[in-house]
Amino acid sequence: MFLKIFLFEIQNRVRRPAVYLYFLAALVFTVFTFSTGSLPLGEKEHINAPYVLALWCSGITMMITLVSSSIMGTALYRDIEYNTKDYYLTYPITKAGYFWGRYLGSFVFMIFIASAIIIGAFIGTKLGPAMRWTDAKQYGPNNLIYYLHPFFTIGLPNVLFTSSLFFGLVAITRNVKVIYFGGILLFLFYFIALFFLNHVNNPTVINLSDPFGLNGIRMQTNSSSTIEQNTTLFPVTGTFMLNRIVWGGIGIVVVIFTYIRFSFERFFSGRRDKAAIDEVGVKTQNAISIKPEVSFTGKYNRNTLRNLVKVELLNIIRDNYFWIILISGSLFLGFVFWLGESRNGVPDFPRTVVLLGIFNEAFPFFIFFILMFYTGETLHRDRTTRYAFINDSLPPPNWILNGSKLISLLLIGTGLSVIPIITGVIVQLLKGYHALNLSAYFTYIGYILLPSLLEMVVFCYTVHVIINNKFAAHGIGVFLWVIFFFLRKTGIFDYNLLLYSYTPSSGISDMTGMGHMATPVNWFNLYWLLFAGLLIIVSALFYYRGVTSSFKERLRLLPQRFNSSTVLITTIVAIAFLAVGGWNYYNVSFLNSYLIKSENTARAVMYEKALKKYEHLPLPKVTGIKMQADLYPDKQQVATHALVTIINKNKVAISQMLLDGDELTNYSLKTNGVLVPFTTPLLYPRGFFNWFRPKTDTADFRLYKFIKPLMPGDSLTLEINSEIVHEGFTNGMYAAALINNGTFFNGGLPGLGYDEDDELNSPYERKKAGLPEKKQEEIQQNNTEGINTLKAGRAADLLKLDVTVGTLAGQTAIAPGQLVKNWQQNGRNYFHYVQDKPGMYMPMGIISERLAVKKAAVQLDHNVNIEVYYNPEHSTNIDRYIAAYKDGLNYYSKVYGAYPFNDIRLVETSVYGPQDASITTLDTYAEYFGWNADFRDPNSFDYCYANTTRLLSQQWWRFQTAPNSTVGSLVIPEGLSNYDQLVMSEHKYGKDNMRYIVLDQLWYYLFIRRHLNENEHPLIKANQWFLWGGKASVALYGLRDLIGEDSLNVALREFKKAYTFKTDGPFAGANNLYQCLQKHVPDSLQYYLTDTWQKITLYDNRVVEASSKPTGNKNEYKITFKLDVGKVWKDAKNNDIPAVNMNDYIDIGIFGKQVQGAGNRMVSNTLYIKKYKLKRGVQQISVIVKGQPASVGIDPFSKLIDRNPNDNIKDL
Known part of the structure; x- marks a missing residue:
């Protein structure tokens, strides 16, 4: 059988x-x-x-x-x-x-x-x-x-x-x-x-x-x-x-x-029949309750529609499985909301915009599945219960039967749109957070979620009507929806005019809400809702009733169903759809340009082929900028007028100059009041979807030719006028740097010279395009040009800066330098910033926002003003930032030399800006970094304090001691600032509580190096971030432990003094830093410097076994433990070379259980710590300590670069 x-x-x-x-x-x-x-x-x-x-x-x-x-x-x-x-x-x-x-x-x-x-x-x-x-x-x-x-x-x-x-x-x-x-x-x-x-x-x-x-x-x-x-x-x-x-x-x-x-x-004898009878009963009762009418039109139809909508709604909301699914999803959403966002193990307060971001990652898919499933149930229920044979023979016209089902589903979709606000508010209140920001909830629902859900309902409904097979429609509908998602997510095809229900990307910020992105989102919502209207008409035409169910049969009924009323409605909706679509196309593909992925690739190829020959054109140095920037954040516009002083420090004359006007709508260049002539050496073909634009698009690059060449040693003032004007809207997020409240503007000056970063990187695409293989070209540390060129670029130099910024009334404009004047004029606010001493003041950063400010000051050899600008609703952790600046300014000025400026500012920026940025006298954090961190747990790591001391350190190591462009030079700003962060954390938490803070840096290095596709460089020639930051900071922290903080500070101060504010090369490189360190490290410890800087060294230390027993004396214990000590060097082929003759200083520590310290914080209980000189291999050590031991460790504070720090400590 x-x-x-x-x-x-x-x-x-x-x-x-x-x-x-x-x-x-x-x-x-x-x-x-x-x-x-x-x-x-x-x-x-x-x-x-x-x-x-x-x-x-x-x-x-x-x-x-x-x-x-x-x-x-x-x-x-x-x-x-x-x-x-x-x-x-x-x-x-x-x-x-x-x-x-x-x-x-x-x-x-x-x-x-x-x-x-x-x-x-x-x-x-x-x-x-x-x-x-x-x-x-x-x-x-x-x-x-x-x-x-x-x-x-x-x-x-x-x-x-x-x-x-x-x-x-x-x-x-x-x-x-x-x-x-x-x-x-x-x-x-x-x-x-x-x-x-x-x-x-x-x-x-x-x-x-x-x-x-x-x-x-x-x-x-x-x-x-x-x-x-x-x-x-x-x-x-x-x-x-x-x-x-x-x-x-x-x-x-x-x-x-x-x-x-x-x-x-x-x-075979379950409750289904009864359930079917019950469902029919509900319908029958409602049907009987309708009073007979002589005319089956007008009031009869309205009453019937109302009653049938009620029936369909009740059939869904009385379904136990509907509520089980909904409650399960809501509970999971609440769980995810409860966990929320966190950083360094510290949770954020449950801000509304964060919860909405979490919801938007995946939960619309969850709702889509509910709508797809229950659309199938609603459309097929009558046939499943066999009530369709009765219902379809009754007088109501198709639009009543069809409309009642669709309207009920649209109401369900509308009801589901409130899930994030109900769940979010409950979670916020339960966590004691009352800054609910209801406007953000309603903005998200009204602009993003609800239109999307209504479009989902119509999509599901149409698929089910056309296919007329419940499970097949489920599969095909979900498949199509996933295809749309896949194409958009991967960037293969993201043209929103052709991807149903999709709109330009947008987010919601505490600083500005949806800002200017509300306009394009609304237009695309209207566009797709009108298309959904056309789908409704299609589903009405193909709606199955009675015994007519096959597609061919319904197709034959189209002429009968497509009557004059339907033609009129279809015409009106179609015209509106085409009109809105035309308007969206006009904005996206005529006023602006949309390019598919392959077209962007082709343009990168054309850029390299046409402009690579200009890569080595001699460039002047920029030595002064005097700028007037007029910001119009409400219009996403900027007008800039700048006088830029340049000097030719080359040995040859400069007769032409390549400028890159990326993101500038227009700009002009004058010398002595006369426009400098230029040619456009690169033209792009228009994009495939930009049918009505000119056949060629002018690239952003211009080749300017000076009437009189700029001779070596000569200087010249360039008058640059530029503007950024965003006409219409684009296919995606645009003008993210010029939002209504949270502008973060780079100055509006064109870039100088050929930019290798704009080249195509994929080796496969390069070969396909006939481009030569792109190799990582590193400027060696003995390269004269590299030594005499700053890392910031061939045109970078120490310069004087004078910036005047005009912005909207009610907003504060912030730029690098000292604020010398601010005033109001013609209903606008103006701010004048000056840096009259030559320094490294690029890259430029100009910010304009509505902000509150908290001020403090530190008295060094001169008074330094500390200002923290923030969204008034994000005031929780301001004092942490100020404390970091106070401590950092005092310590760094003492050990490295005076802070040369009069101000240091920290500004909160919008979600569209970088997570953090360091500019001369100016640091920034995006609104999601630290401003709303919840530090109520006394054991939380204060990453706001630590990261702020890192950014402050760069005022010494990036802007005073600017690195050259040779390989490894970024160890100076990145490695030294990360090292300083560890030092300041140690001062705050104590030396014995640094293990996990150091491990955070070490694990990052170990994680990346384990998955490199190329051989790792030694630190002195570091070419990647995980070396500049993670490895360098641990290596320097370990060196400090060996030679002492004072000795290392003397070496670093000496290095800084040699290269501070140098106006001419040679500039500082990693080899110069190494040589300075080498002078201050005793011979007995030179091995460590060589291991960490010139070699790639990995320790493999572990505690094999350990035991403890009382000695018989009061509170005294003898600990015996076996260690396996190892160290290897990596050769050029990444093979291990055992350090057979190692004899290194390594910490051995015995620890009791953690104890409660100041502020109820749990702190390390170190019973014993001592440096041993250990050889390679297994060895046994015995130690007697006072106090009950809990664990024993080799290199317990992770000052050495160990392959697996986890086995360095063993519990007793």
């Missing part, structure tokens, strides 16, 4: 086109993706890398969860729906034969559909190069195991789990709606894991919480090198293997449990 039912299920599925559509959809999508390389790949990562295939298998099997619900969920329910119980109960069918025949017969087709993943990937790897869509070198070897391994270890367990779950749910509950709950639950599990991936650094939690393993794969991918990803199978080990076992095992357990519980009698 099993075989007969199994084969019957196979034959039944083979005859159904849905199976082939599902397979074809997965196949085509995968072939397209792998043949075009439309994947979020890293540089040099193969399209068919094993890790990519693993990620794809996981992601697509998650996407076909709905297919699983359709195939597996209906295997048994079909017998209930078609009332076949009378047949089955009269045949000698066994429980096992029926159950396993249905299950395995359907599961075979799930495997068939899932196989499209690996088949499509393989075809794509062959088709891409054959069609010349991608370079063959972008693909690695097509080893069969690369495809089979992820399919069997990731894909099949996922399919097994979802198939068993949906089959079991229907078998036990006899209700198809439970499938929706199961699908939503899986979706929530995935997003719980995604949240943990982004917010919780716990691999076990991340792996085990995700039933599909997708986030575990992402985590492993992020921690693997490109070489590993390209050449090794994805490792199914550790907690990821446990994930596969657990979730695959749950699938097996579910299906076995279902089989044990399954009963023919219970399954």
Whole structure:
């Protein structure tokens, strides 16, 4: 009997086109993706890398969860729906034969559909190069195991789990709606894991919480090198293997449990019939309550529509599963809101804009699933309950029956739009946070969420009406919605005029709300709502009623249904849609330019081919800027007039100069009042979607030719007038630097010279475009030009700065320098800033906002004013910033030399600005960094204080001791400022409490170096951030511990004195810093300097075992422990060279349990700390201490660069 039912299920599925559509959809999508390389790949990562295939298998099997619900969920329910119980109960069918025949017969087709993943990937790897869509070198070897391994270890367990779950749910509950709950639950599990991936650094939690393993794969991918990803199978080990076992095992357990519980009698004689009668009863009662009318128009139709809308609404809101799904999602949302955002383990207060950002990451998808599922239920309920045969024969016209269902769903969508405000407000109040910012909630709902949900409803409704198959419509609808999301998210295609429901990207800020982005968002909302109106008409024309249900039959009815009234409405909506679409196109693709991804790539190629020859043109040095900047933040406009003094410090004359006017609408260049002539050496073809623009777009680059060449040693004043005017709006976020309240402007001056950063970086794209291979060109430390050129650029020099800023009334303008005057004129505020001593005052930063200010001062050899400008609602941590400035100014001035300026300012900027920035006399933090951190936990790390001391330190190491352009020079501003941050943290928390603070820097270095695709450089020639910052700070902190703080400070002061405010080269390089340190390190410790700066050195120290016992004396213990000490150097091929003769100073520490210190903060209880000179190998040490020990450690404060700092400490 099993075989007969199994084969019957196979034959039944083979005859159904849905199976082939599902397979074809997965196949085509995968072939397209792998043949075009439309994947979020890293540089040099193969399209068919094993890790990519693993990620794809996981992601697509998650996407076909709905297919699983359709195939597996209906295997048994079909017998209930078609009332076949009378047949089955009269045949000698066994429980096992029926159950396993249905299950395995359907599961075979799930495997068939899932196989499209690996088949499509393989075809794509062959088709891409054959069609010349991608370079063959972008693909690695097509080893069969690369495809089979992820399919069997990731894909099949996922399919097994979802198939068993949906089959079991229907078998036990006899209700198809439970499938929706199961699908939503899986979706929530995935997003719980995604949240943990982004917010919780716990691999076990991340792996085990995700039933599909997708986030575990992402985590492993992020921690693997490109070489590993390209050449090794994805490792199914550790907690990821446990994930596969657990979730695959749950699938097996579910299906076995279902089989044990399954009963023919219970399954075929359940409560469905009663439920069907109840549903019909509700409709019948409502139908009977309508009074008979002679005319079935007018009032009758209105009353009928009102009553049917009520019926449809009640059918949804009385559904238990609807509330289970909704409450489950809301509870999860509340959980995520409760955890909120955090930094360095310190939570932020639950600001409304932060909660809305969290909601917008994924929860609209959750609501989409609810709407898709219940749209299907609403449209198909009458047929499922067989009430349609009665209802469809009643007098109400189609628009009443159709409209009642659609209106009820639109009302449900409207109701769901309040989820974020209800959940958010509850969480905020429970956490004691009362700055609710209700306007932000309503702005988000009104401008972003509600229009999107209404468009979702219409989309779901139309898909279900056209397809007229509930589960097929679910699958196709979700598939299309995911495709839209995928195209937009990856940047493959993001033209909002052609992506249903999408609008230009926008956010909500405490500083400015939605600001100027409300206008384009509103226009696109109107555009898509009008399109949704057209979809409503389409769904009305194809609405099925009575026995007419096939697409062909409904198609034949179109002429009858498309009557004069429908024609009129369609014409009006279509004209409005085209008019709004035309207006949006006019703004996006005529007033502005939209480019697809390939066009941006092509322009980068043209830029390099046309302008590379100007790369080595001699450039003048900028020695003075006097600027008048008039800001109009309410219009996103700026007008700048600047007098720029330049001098030719080259040995050759300068006759021409390449300028880059990126982001400038227009600019002009004059000398002695005469316009300097220019040519435009680069023209771009217009973008594909910019049909009505000129055939060529003028690039931002101009080649100016001086009438009289600028001779060596000569100076010249350039008069530059520029303006930024944003006409209309663009396809995406625009004018982010010029928002209504939170302008952060770079000065409006064109860039000097050719910019290598604008070149194409992808080696595959470069080869495809015929460009030479791009190598990382590093200027060596003996290069004369590099030594005599500042890192800020070939045109950078010490300069005098004079800036006058005009802005809106009520706003404060802030720029580098000393404020010498501010006044009001013609209803505008003006501020005049001056830096009359030559210094490093670039890059420029001009800020304009409505701000409160708190002031303080520090008396050094002169008075230094401290000013913190902030949003009045974000005043929580102002004193922390001021304390950091006070402590830092006192300490740095004492040990490194005087602070040369009269002011230091910190300004809060909007979410659109950088997280933090350091400019001369001016630091900035975005509104999400620290201003609202909740430090009520006494054990919180005050990262506001620490990071502010780092930024302040750069006033010495970036703007006084400016680095040259040779390799490694950024160790000076970045490494020394990060080191200073550690020193100031030690002063604040104490030397014995620095382990985790230092580890934060060390782990960053270790994490990045472990996944490098190239050999690491020694610190003296550092070429990447993780070396400049993370490694340099730990190396310097360890050196300070060895030679003493005073000795290191003497060396650093000497170095700074030699290079402070130098007007001519040679400027400071990393080798100069090293030489200065070398002079102050005794011979016995030179090994450490060599190890950390000239070599790549890694320690491998660990505590093997440890024990303690009382000595018999009061409170005295003897601790005996075994250490394994090791050190290696890395050679040019990244091989380990053991340091056989090592004899290094290393700390040994014994610690008691933490004790409560000042302010109820838990502090380290150090019982013993001493430096030992240790050789390589295993050795045993015994120590007697006073006090009960809790742990023993080697290098317990992580001052050495150890491969695995976690095994340096062992509990006793």
